[in-house]
Amino acid sequence: MDWSSPLLLSLRVSLCATALTGVVGIGGAWVIARTSLPGRRALELSATLPIVLPPTVLGYYLLVALGRNSPIGEAWESLFGQPLVFTWQGAVVAASVASLPYCLRTARAAISDVDVRYEQAARTMGLPEWRIALQVTLPLARRGVLAGLALAFARALGDFGTTLMVAGNIPGRTQTMPIAIYDAVQAGNDHRALYLSAVLSIVALSVLAAVTLLERRPA
Amino acid sequence: MTRSVTPARAAVALALALLAVAVTASALGVRSAPSVTASSGDEILVAGASDLQFAFEELGEAFTEATGDDVTFTFGSSGQLATQIVNGAPFHLFASANVGFVDEVIASGEGVASTKQTYAFGRIVVWSPKKRYGSLEALLDPKIRFIAIANPEHAPYGVAAQQALEDAGIYERVKSKLVYGENIADTLRLVKSGNADVGIVALSLAIVSGGRFWEIPPSRYEPLEQALVVTSTGQRGVVAQRFASFVMSEAGRRVMRRYGFFLPGERRGT
Structure with a gap:
């Protein structure tokens, strides 16, 4: 029974999605919490949409936005020679968008909680803003930021509806663990469904345990 | 100052580690994919109607044995598979449970019209x-x-x-x-x-x-005329056509008959 290829694919997709979401989410969180950029509230709201929208609706929007007839889809296809939809890269985009709000909101709350006086003190010592953000704000907010990343990873690992719409169900290419489980259930292959579910549960629990340990350890 | 730098470095290190793991997993995944299917031939992706699940899996194994080319199946409802193909899903052959969806795929430009064939009822x-x-x-x-x-x-x-x-x-x-x-x-x-x-x-x-x-x-009920069409050009298209011919061959028909399909040219009961 082949369980390693959906698992490896799931890990690859969710790790890449977490990396992508981490950069956009933490960056966005800092912009929203620490700058006076106009429209930053609207930005936060729109980044929260994936929590509210049903995954299939989100997937459908992404399919329209990234599909072969969309400007993004066309640009991608002319750059890389293949469509973005129905590839594992498409699955990464789907999982990233679905997990973005979890990372962004958690990180935003953590950054907002950092006492601005530390940052002001750093400013009086002449540190440039980007170093204040990286060396003062982020370290002080690290617990929340890490928790946000962990949530994003968990959400990406478990994503089903959005990924299915954007990347389809192709064994060995876009069939992530949740989709492989769905496929096994649909095909009436109960043993495989149970087995894959158990593997995914163990992986998810281990990741959660690892993150909890990491968080508890003093820096 | 130096004390506040340490956790920042830790965060950066963590981010780098995460990225490294992602890249490694990615490389592993890329490498593991071909090694799972240890054959020298080409690999084609076939989108098949769900009723074909058991018959086509048997046919796929026989085909791989005979030609060395691998076949990977995605089974689903014909309508959903057709929609995916029209939207750019990278399948090389579409075996529908209904000729109508094959025509839809051909009309969208994703199917090679000359390869359309009725393979079963x-x-x-x-x-x-x-x-x-x-x-x-x-x-x-x-x-x-x-x-x-x-x-x-x-x-x-x-x-x-x-x-x-x-x-x-x-x-x-x-x-x-x-x-x-x-x-x-x-x-x-x-x-x-x-x-x-x-x-x-x-x-x-x-x-x-x-x-x-x-x-x-x-x-x-109206005949469930099941048709297939090659949805790819180039080398994979050739292999897809080869698999289609295999389904239509005497060996293929024997398997399809065993799974209870009526075959073109020998349809009974209408």
Whole structure:
């Protein structure tokens, strides 16, 4: 029974999605919490949409936005020679968008909680803003930021509806663990469904345990 | 100052580690994919209607043995697979449960019109794990709470089931008891798991699933003309065509017959 290829694919997709979401989410969180950029509230709201929208609706929007007839889809296809939809890269985009709000909101709350006086003190010592953000704000907010990343990873690992719409169900290419489980259930292959579910549960629990340990350890 | 730098470095290190793991997993995944299928030939992706699941898996193995080319299947409802292909899904062959979806794919420019072929005619049965229902009217049994059929919106077998119920004049009376499977394999699952009492499913799935079934006379629904089309050009398209020919070959027809399909040129019962 082949369980390693959906698992490896799931890990690859969710790790890449977490990396992508981490950069956009933490960056966005800092912009929203620490700058006076106009429209930053609207930005936060729109980044929260994936929590509210049903995954299939989100997937459908992404399919329209990234599909072969969309400007993004066309640009991608002319750059890389293949469509973005129905590839594992498409699955990464789907999982990233679905997990973005979890990372962004958690990180935003953590950054907002950092006492601005530390940052002001750093400013009086002449540190440039980007170093204040990286060396003062982020370290002080690290617990929340890490928790946000962990949530994003968990959400990406478990994503089903959005990924299915954007990347389809192709064994060995876009069939992530949740989709492989769905496929096994649909095909009436109960043993495989149970087995894959158990593997995914163990992986998810281990990741959660690892993150909890990491968080508890003093820096 | 130096003390505040340490956690920042830790955060950066963590981010880098995460990225490294992602890249490693990515490389592993890329490498593991071909090694899983240890053959020297090409690999083609086939989108197949759910009723083909068992027949095509057997055909796929025989094909790989004979040619060295690998076949990977994605099974689903024909309508959903057609939509995916039109939207750019990278399948090389589309084997539909209904010729209409093949025409749709060809019209969108994703299918090679000259490769369109009818490979089988599907048959539907009333299936239940224990009790045998010997007619459509038997479905009026008040003890039946749910009757599973495939979703007629996008599954040809669901369309055929609905036509048969309408033809028997009982559609309106059983309508409130109908539950819809995503595709015909899912429909069978709904019954098999006990969540529906009885279902109208493909004979090709009923044959391997045990249980009791009764075939609905083919005169009660429009023929389920199952057609296929190559959806790729180039080398993979050639291999896809080779697999299509294999399905149509005498060896392929023997397998299809065993799973209860009527074959073009030898259709009975209409």
